[in-house]
Amino acid sequence: xxxxxxxxxxxxxxxxxxxxxxxxxxxxxxxxxxxxxxxxxxxxxxxxxxxxxxxxxxxxxxxxxxxxxxxxxxxxxxxxxxxxxxxxxxxxxxxxxxxxxxxxxxxxxxxxxxxxxxxxxxxxxxxxxxxxxxxxxxxxxxxxxxxxxxxxxxxxxxxxxxxxxxxxxxxxxxxxxxxxxxxxxxxxxxxxxxxxxxxxxxxxxxxxxxxxxxxxxxxxxxxxxxxxxxxxxxxxxxxxxxxxxxxxxxxxxxxxxxxxxxxxxxxxxxxxxxxxxxxxxxxxxxxxxxxxxxxxxxxxxxxxxxxxxxxxxxxxxxxxxxxxxxxxxxxxxxxxxxxxxxxxxxxxxxxxxxxxxxxxxxxx
Amino acid sequence: xxxxxxxxxxxxxxxxxxxxxxxxxxxxxxxxxxxxxxxxxxxxxxxxxxxxxxxxxxxxxxxxxxxxxxxxxxxxxxxxxxxxxxxxxxxxxxxxxxxxxxxxxxxxxxxxxxxxxxxxxxxxxxxxxxxxxxxxxxxxxxxxxxxxxxxxxxxxxxxxxxxxxxxxxxxxxxxxxxxxxxxxxxxxxxxxxxxxxxxxxxxxxxxxxxxxxxxxxxxxxxxxxxxxxxxxxxxxxxxxxxxxxxxxxxxxxxxxxxxxxxxxxxxxxxxxxxxxxxxxxxxxxxxxxxxxxxxxxxxxxxxxxxxxxxxxxxxxxxxxxxxxxxxxxxxxxxxxxxxxxxxxxxxxxxxxxxxxxxxxxxxx
Numbered sequence: 001x002x003x004x005x006x007x008x009x010x011x012x013x014x015x016x017x018x019x020x021x022x023x024x025x026x027x028x029x030x031x032x033x034x035x036x037x038x039x040x041x042x043x044x045x046x047x048x049x050x051x052x053x054x055x056x057x058x059x060x061x062x063x064x065x066x067x068x069x070x071x072x073x074x075x076x077x078x079x080x081x082x083x084x085x086x087x088x089x090x091x092x093x094x095x096x097x098x099x100x101x102x103x104x105x106x107x108x109x110x111x112x113x114x115x116x117x118x119x120x121x122x123x124x125x126x127x128x129x130x131x132x133x134x135x136x137x138x139x140x141x142x143x144x145x146x147x148x149x150x151x152x153x154x155x156x157x158x159x160x161x162x163x164x165x166x167x168x169x170x171x172x173x174x175x176x177x178x179x180x181x182x183x184x185x186x187x188x189x190x191x192x193x194x195x196x197x198x199x200x201x202x203x204x205x206x207x208x209x210x211x212x213x214x215x216x217x218x219x220x221x222x223x224x225x226x227x228x229x230x231x232x233x234x235x236x237x238x239x240x241x242x243x244x245x246x247x248x249x250x251x252x253x254x255x256x257x258x259x260x261x262x263x264x265x266x267x268x269x270x271x272x273x274x275x276x277x278x279x280x281x282x283x284x285x286x287x288x289x290x291x292x293x294x295x296x297x298x299x300x301x302x303x304x305x306x307x308x309x310x311x312x313x314x315x316x317x318x319x320x321x322x323x324x325x326x327x328x329x330x331x332x333x334x335x336x337x338x339x340x341x342x343x344x345x346x347x348x349x350x351x352x353x354x355x356x357x358x359x360x361x362x363x364x
Numbered sequence: 365x366x367x368x369x370x371x372x373x374x375x376x377x378x379x380x381x382x383x384x385x386x387x388x389x390x391x392x393x394x395x396x397x398x399x400x401x402x403x404x405x406x407x408x409x410x411x412x413x414x415x416x417x418x419x420x421x422x423x424x425x426x427x428x429x430x431x432x433x434x435x436x437x438x439x440x441x442x443x444x445x446x447x448x449x450x451x452x453x454x455x456x457x458x459x460x461x462x463x464x465x466x467x468x469x470x471x472x473x474x475x476x477x478x479x480x481x482x483x484x485x486x487x488x489x490x491x492x493x494x495x496x497x498x499x500x501x502x503x504x505x506x507x508x509x510x511x512x513x514x515x516x517x518x519x520x521x522x523x524x525x526x527x528x529x530x531x532x533x534x535x536x537x538x539x540x541x542x543x544x545x546x547x548x549x550x551x552x553x554x555x556x557x558x559x560x561x562x563x564x565x566x567x568x569x570x571x572x573x574x575x576x577x578x579x580x581x582x583x584x585x586x587x588x589x590x591x592x593x594x595x596x597x598x599x600x601x602x603x604x605x606x607x608x609x610x611x612x613x614x615x616x617x618x619x620x621x622x623x624x625x626x627x628x629x630x631x632x633x634x635x636x637x638x639x640x641x642x643x644x645x646x647x648x649x650x651x652x653x654x655x656x657x658x659x660x661x662x663x664x665x666x667x668x669x670x671x672x673x674x675x676x677x678x679x680x681x682x683x684x685x686x687x688x689x690x691x692x693x694x695x696x697x698x699x700x701x702x703x704x705x706x707x708x709x710x711x712x713x714x715x716x717x718x719x720x721x722x723x724x725x726x727x728x
Contacts, residue, residue: 083451125523
């Protein structure tokens with residue numbers, strides 16, 4: 001079992017626990033965290049995770065420790081991250097008698113984590129929240145307290161900063177992931193290397209085969225190293241007033257591609273976005289051309305896409321990026337590469353340069 | 365102009381500014397607060413406030429200071445505090461191009477403040493929020509950062525703590541309030557006296573005639589003194605982990621009466637709740653009978669109701685109180701009186717005592 005600590009002010013520091021078979025130990029962990037047995041708690045999950053048998057483990061572990069768990073199951077997929085569905089979950093929580101000392105547990109991938117986190121953040125103005133990620137991609141979203149649901153027009157527009165009480169990562173759950181899901185998760189780990197840890201970046205490329213085959217010890221190392229970077233950046237700037245925005249490397253274009261195409265995983269879209277951001281960095285004179293080549297090489301090695309689909313309209317991409325949450329006053333804001341392991345936030349990037357990158361990086 | 369300071373940690377301290385004609389100065393105040401002119405902003409109000417001409421003043425003042433203000437008008441009344449309507453306002457904000465540096469201004473009473481605050485708290489995980497209260501009751505809700513919408517079953521279940529950047533109280537706006545609205549606002553001021561300031565409590569009873577007639581200097585004094593108590597309590601315990609709950613004096617039964625009857629203003633329901641809580645305090649041996657008599661006398665002097673409507677079912681009242689946000693594990697939690705000016709939070713109040721109070725305090 002590996003334990004990474006996320007240092008936050010105001011008594012809100014928490015641990016990320018990584019290891020095999022941890023879902024069977026959730027009940028005991030809640031006890032150690034001081035979660036009340038007098039209140040009812042809510043496990044939110046999706047139908048796929050339920051079918052995989054993880055929900056059963058969590059409920060059994062909680063029951064053994066004396067906890068009453070209610071269950072709310074959402075349909076799998078991004079479309080569940082809607083305000084109406086969150087409203088239904090909030091009403092369900094109230095009907096079940098959840099109170100201010102109740103905890104909401106998110107058992108699933110990033111969608112479940114974001115959705116359940118939003119429910120936890122807004123139920124009675126905020127109750128305790130525990131992340132139980134079951135996907136590799138969720139190693140990113142589970143750390144840092146960003147929770148949200150989507151507007152039909154754009155992702156994550158409605159949300160909050162709501163830090164978990166604990167993140168419990170049972171690596172056993174990763175065994176049922178598809179290769180595509182593994183690649184999507186590796187993409188966010190590559191991003192953490194690209195922004196803060198050059199060694200990690202190349203370590204991932206070097207070990208991609210074992211990682212994508214879900215080698216247990218490699219995977220634990222990846223999760224610990226990648227979560228550590230995320231946790232450090234979050235601790236420096238919890239509510240994204242400044243440096244935290246570097247975590248959005250690849251996300252300006254990535255989000256636009258994800259929303260407009262609708263066929264990419266988050267990690268795939270971010271991979272396209274990172275390669276484009278590296279190209280943009282070179283064009284703006286911030287970074288050597290060789291570095292951008294290395295970024296693209298790492299994505300290709302991990303089987304991630306690197307080109308912008310032809311069917312996406314340039315003007316719509318630009319429009320979507322201008323409405324990005326990181327942008328202010330409709331400007332184009334990007335996280336750009338200085339070298340692998342070091343990035344900077346650039347506001348007001350010239351639209352012409354962005355258009356050049358879009359044209360240059362088409363599937364062709 | 366009177367300025368009360370709310371001291372909060374983490375650079376989130378803010379001022380409550382009270383005076384005549386302040387709505388015409390909103391634009392300049394936003395400038396002083398550093399609100400960006402490059403971003404668009406959103407004024408949320410209701411149709412009544414718009415009809416009274418206040419919206420026009422705010423927009424003109426903002427325009428004169430170089431701000432672009434979008435407007436979202438909600439129907440007047442508690443039913444607007446719904447998650448679906450909040451979703452529409454959030455989508456509108458996005459369509460208008462609001463970004464992270466945008467501000468949401470709440471122009472109206474408590475409903476508008478709670479609703480707009482929830483929009484501000486959740487839009488892009490939180491944007492700046494300015495309170496422009498136009499009712500007397502809102503002097504309570506505008507200070508303290510509690511924002512929320514309702515579930516159909518219960519009030520304020522979906523919400524957040526989101527502190528305003530500033531509260532601007534134009535006392536001119538109080539001139540159009542009905543006597544019933546004035547009384548409802550006075551009720552929360554009496555509550556502030558009852559929990560922390562014995563002098564204020566009796567000062568209100570003594571000056572009720574002038575206050576209800578909206579004497580300008582009395583009103584400014586009332587607002588300043590009442591907001592000061594609220595601000596002090598909030599600064600001691602921003603997210604209601606402990607002492608802040610004393611602000612719920614009269615609210616356990618008050619909320620239940622308000623929701624179940626549907627015909628009382630918030631202040632009226634809280635008045636009934638305060639008298640009942642004082643009675644309960646006496647029955648539990650916490651407070652001298654004379655004090656409870658004085659609480660009832662003050663309500664009567666101000667023309668506020670003090671008895672529980674006969675048509676409300678006892679079991680439903682109990683059930684509603686057990687689901688109160690302040691309660692944990694379905695227990696009955698009350699803020700009880702030790703003497704006027706001093707209260708304490710009591711968890712797990714015996715149901716039999718609460719039932720006795722309900723029976724004793726029926727309209728008869």
